[in-house]
Amino acid sequence: MQQLPSNFLDWHRKFASENACIRELERHRWPNGFLCPNCGHDQAYRLKHRHLHECKACRRQTSVTAGTVFEHTKLPLSKWFAAIYLMSADKGGISAMRLSKLLGVSWPTAHAMLRKLRQAMGNRDRAYWLEGIVEVDDAYVGGRRSGKRGRGAKGKTTVLFAVEKRGNGAGYMAAQTLDRLDYSQVRRFAERIVPDATVHSDAFSSLKALAERHRHEARVTPPEKVDEWLPTVHIVIANLKRYLLGTYHGVSRTYLQEYIDEFVFRFNRRNWESQLPRRLIQAAVDHVPIPIRLTHV
Ligand SMILES: [Zn+2]
Numbered sequence: 001m002q003q004l005p006s007n008f009l010d011w012h013r014k015f016a017s018e019n020a021c022i023r024e025l026e027r028h029r030w031p032n033g034f035l036c037p038n039c040g041h042d043q044a045y046r047l048k049h050r051h052l053h054e055c056k057a058c059r060r061q062t063s064v065t066a067g068t069v070f071e072h073t074k075l076p077l078s079k080w081f082a083a084i085y086l087m088s089a090d091k092g093g094i095s096a097m098r099l100s101k102l103l104g105v106s107w108p109t110a111h112a113m114l115r116k117l118r119q120a121m122g123n124r125d126r127a128y129w130l131e132g133i134v135e136v137d138d139a140y141v142g143g144r145r146s147g148k149r150g151r152g153a154k155g156k157t158t159v160l161f162a163v164e165k166r167g168n169g170a171g172y173m174a175a176q177t178l179d180r181l182d183y184s185q186v187r188r189f190a191e192r193i194v195p196d197a198t199v200h201s202d203a204f205s206s207l208k209a210l211a212e213r214h215r216h217e218a219r220v221t222p223p224e225k226v227d228e229w230l231p232t233v234h235i236v237i238a239n240l241k242r243y244l245l246g247t248y249h250g251v252s253r254t255y256l257q258e259y260i261d262e263f264v265f266r267f268n269r270r271n272w273e274s275q276l277p278r279r280l281i282q283a284a285v286d287h288v289p290i291p292i293r294l295t296h297v
Pocket of ligand 1: 036037038039040041055056058059060
């Protein structure tokens, strides 16, 4: 696997030019060399326009940024690459204010860049299934205070969590904001878990949807015993709440899922921390762009 610079100075030196960034995107998009999406031919002319390849067989022009986070961007790719490093390098993430100062871009631009990268992270992780023993629980998240079902729920969002239990630790996780904790939304979330998994939860009625496609073990748990039955998911929920308060000082409902996606992306790759910037490039290249209004980026 290709090694990329591990410190910011070397990273920025490597990706200081538009050309170097394009070459890197090409490596991620076409790891085995160019492939024409129209006819499958593997030879192309590189056009002077920074992003374009023209197929030598069918003449179709393909942009290396089409279908990626960087499609139609007006920013130099070197700024995107710097943002990718800065966002991945710190466990706590980076705020739009800080990123705007470091890159010399406006706050709305920095905010939009971070949103796009978070969406790419979310898309990447939604492609994976959880397996084995999976603990599922819900929590109220957001705003300045967080609570448990029925407590302090004002201004909070219901979030459903699923975490693989591996021995005394955690495997992969998923988390989804819900309008409310009802049967159909729980059932949809359960599609993120492989059908032959065993799901642990408490006995809340909406969570019975977990029994439709999975082996479901539900226990009535008094609050003081809940950490014994669902220890892994509760550690993760506590970590997420700390993360949101630490870096972002509380997050509004509008962006909560995106912040959660960033937390999950980092959590699921916590054993490959040094590779995070490279993996974020890959997620950004595989990304199917969501049409949100980001005209200034
Ligand atoms: Zn072609």
